[in-house]
Amino acid sequence: MSKKAETFCPDSDVVTGKAFDARLVRRMLAYVRPYRGLFAASIAMVTVVVFLELLQGELVKRIIDGPLKAAVASGDGITGWEQAAGTVATWAGLIAILVVFTAGLRVMQVMWINRVAQRAMRDLRVQVFRHVQKQALRFFDRNPVGRLVTRVVNDVEALSDLLTSGLDAIFHDIFMLAGIVTWLMIVNWRLALVSFVVVPPLMIVTQVFRGASRRAFRRVREKLATVNSTIQETVQGVRVIQSFVQEAKAQRRFESRNRELADAHLSTVANFALFFPLVELLSTIGKATVIWWGARSIGGGDISFGELTQFVFYLELFFRPIRDISEKFNILQGSMASAERLFGLLDREPDLASPADGYAPERLVGEVELRGVTFGYAPDRPVLEDIAFHVKPGETVALVGATGAGKTTVAGLITRLYDVDQGQVLVDGVDVREHELTSLRRGVTVVPQDVFLFAGTVEENLRMGDDSLTHEQIEAACAAVGADRVLRKLPNGLASDVGERGGRLSVGERQLLALARALAQDPAVLVLDEATSSVDSETEHLIQSALERLQEGRTTLVIAHRLSTIRKADRILVFHHGELREQGDHKTLVAADGIYATLHRLQFAA
Ligand SMILES: Nc1ncnc2c1ncn2[C@@H]1O[C@H](COP(=O)(O)OP(=O)(O)OP(=O)(O)O)[C@@H](O)[C@H]1O
Numbered sequence: 001m002s003k004k005a006e007t008f009c010p011d012s013d014v015v016t017g018k019a020f021d022a023r024l025v026r027r028m029l030a031y032v033r034p035y036r037g038l039f040a041a042s043i044a045m046v047t048v049v050v051f052l053e054l055l056q057g058e059l060v061k062r063i064i065d066g067p068l069k070a071a072v073a074s075g076d077g078i079t080g081w082e083q084a085a086g087t088v089a090t091w092a093g094l095i096a097i098l099v100v101f102t103a104g105l106r107v108m109q110v111m112w113i114n115r116v117a118q119r120a121m122r123d124l125r126v127q128v129f130r131h132v133q134k135q136a137l138r139f140f141d142r143n144p145v146g147r148l149v150t151r152v153v154n155d156v157e158a159l160s161d162l163l164t165s166g167l168d169a170i171f172h173d174i175f176m177l178a179g180i181v182t183w184l185m186i187v188n189w190r191l192a193l194v195s196f197v198v199v200p201p202l203m204i205v206t207q208v209f210r211g212a213s214r215r216a217f218r219r220v221r222e223k224l225a226t227v228n229s230t231i232q233e234t235v236q237g238v239r240v241i242q243s244f245v246q247e248a249k250a251q252r253r254f255e256s257r258n259r260e261l262a263d264a265h266l267s268t269v270a271n272f273a274l275f276f277p278l279v280e281l282l283s284t285i286g287k288a289t290v291i292w293w294g295a296r297s298i299g300g301g302d303i304s305f306g307e308l309t310q311f312v313f314y315l316e317l318f319f320r321p322i323r324d325i326s327e328k329f330n331i332l333q334g335s336m337a338s339a340e341r342l343f344g345l346l347d348r349e350p351d352l353a354s355p356a357d358g359y360a361p362e363r364l365v366g367e368v369e370l371r372g373v374t375f376g377y378a379p380d381r382p383v384l385e386d387i388a389f390h391v392k393p394g395e396t397v398a399l400v401g402a403t404g405a406g407k408t409t410v411a412g413l414i415t416r417l418y419d420v421d422q423g424q425v426l427v428d429g430v431d432v433r434e435h436e437l438t439s440l441r442r443g444v445t446v447v448p449q450d451v452f453l454f455a456g457t458v459e460e461n462l463r464m465g466d467d468s469l470t471h472e473q474i475e476a477a478c479a480a481v482g483a484d485r486v487l488r489k490l491p492n493g494l495a496s497d498v499g500e501r502g503g504r505l506s507v508g509e510r511q512l513l514a515l516a517r518a519l520a521q522d523p524a525v526l527v528l529d530e531a532t533s534s535v536d537s538e539t540e541h542l543i544q545s546a547l548e549r550l551q552e553g554r555t556t557l558v559i560a561h562r563l564s565t566i567r568k569a570d571r572i573l574v575f576h577h578g579e580l581r582e583q584g585d586h587k588t589l590v591a592a593d594g595i596y597a598t599l600h601r602l603q604f605a606a
């Protein structure tokens, strides 16, 4: 395992690092490529919008310097003004239309860019989801659910942020700033330079604020994560909390975390409360300076009234992007961090891939063999050591051993949920690493210890996406394992909803359905992981006889704690601390007076 693979997902979701990373941006833009027409149109529209916004100032100048100035200059008194009023009204009407038109274009442009962002995000989410599903079980052992959910849902938002709040806004602001600077310099370069005197202090204020607000936002994110996980844990563990009357304690814990979150939010608000008035103050000073200087220049004939008005108008537009830039900077920075995590995940090759052109027979024969298998979940802590056994097709073998001996682990190796560290697992004489993964997992079915049902109907859970199964086959599978009794108790039979994780069914009922699910798949090798541990004696009896039928024509490995199941096995494999210590049939093993004999005495004496 490479170092990179180990640490691809940083634990913390804290934002640090660059606000603009060309490599990441290029990669994100690759998702825009299918929608590049709309994207380009949207960017082009931004320039048009900016131009029209600036045009408003030019028109105001022309009214003042044109008809208004003429009216004053004509000295005709009231008549001159009345004549001018008509022209001014026309111009004002034109400006009003221009404002509405510009706003309309901006709305359309925002819709375009968001459409691009949503579609690109949709594609990216599908890709991330597919990639996560392909990962080997080891990956899920290491990465907590919450973190993966964050990747698929939140980090993908980074792409949208980059496009809508990042690139779009930045294009708009850059065009705007560049446009204003050019326009002002052309109109009157001296006054233009005067109006820019407040820019340096504005930059400093913005820089200071950016640092403070980044720290404040980071705290909010951290506190929010804590509040979320507290809620999640409480809801999931509500049964335990209520049984142990821990509600008050949970409430107190929540309240204290909630208070911290509120405080964190308040500190960001305090930041803004200080920042905005400061910016307002600076921009007012800027405008005041321009008016003061301009007024003197008008006297000298350096500048017209209209031009001075235009300056004030543009300065308003000029300060707005500068004020917003810190916020956009934060958004961009967050989006870069998310992109980095996301691409880190996408670049991670699954540990365990299906070989190209793997072994995929029509139907497996069902021979299982382990040769010198050593395996551990953690690199240097083997759970199984040098295990070797051979199961002939059609044989029934019981795996027994104390809790934690490694029985479930053996089942995981046979279906290749994990790869062995040393040795080989062979099915039908072929190394499982050479089997096509889908074919192997269709042919070898495990009925797990902790049955997992998906939210949905019973039938969906039994079918597991196999549309070739008929309704009758599913019903027959249920009847064969006695799960039809479960169905009769449910309101809608096969169409009943099992609830999240199958929570509306009892543990025993879930096990019966899992058995039916396995039977419906008709596998060549069936691995039952203590599948009958949670049912009553009568049901167990029912399952026992069903199992006998189930075992016909297929290889069965039963991981069992019950004597009745074990006795019926052709052979018993005894695991002890990750080693295969004894094997043979019940009588031989009892006679040998070893581990099995002791286990038997302790566990099954009654
Ligand atoms: N996903 C995992 N990550 C790390 N260690 C694991 C994991 N699953 C199991 N182990 C460890 O491997 C050892 C063997 O586990 P395994 O589940 O195979 O035991 P078992 O024989 O099936 O036990 P039981 O009878 O309780 O089901 C245990 O010590 C367990 O702690």
Ligand SMILES: [Mg+2]
Residues within 6 Å of the ligand: 407, 408, 409, 449, 529
């Ligand atoms: Mg187990």
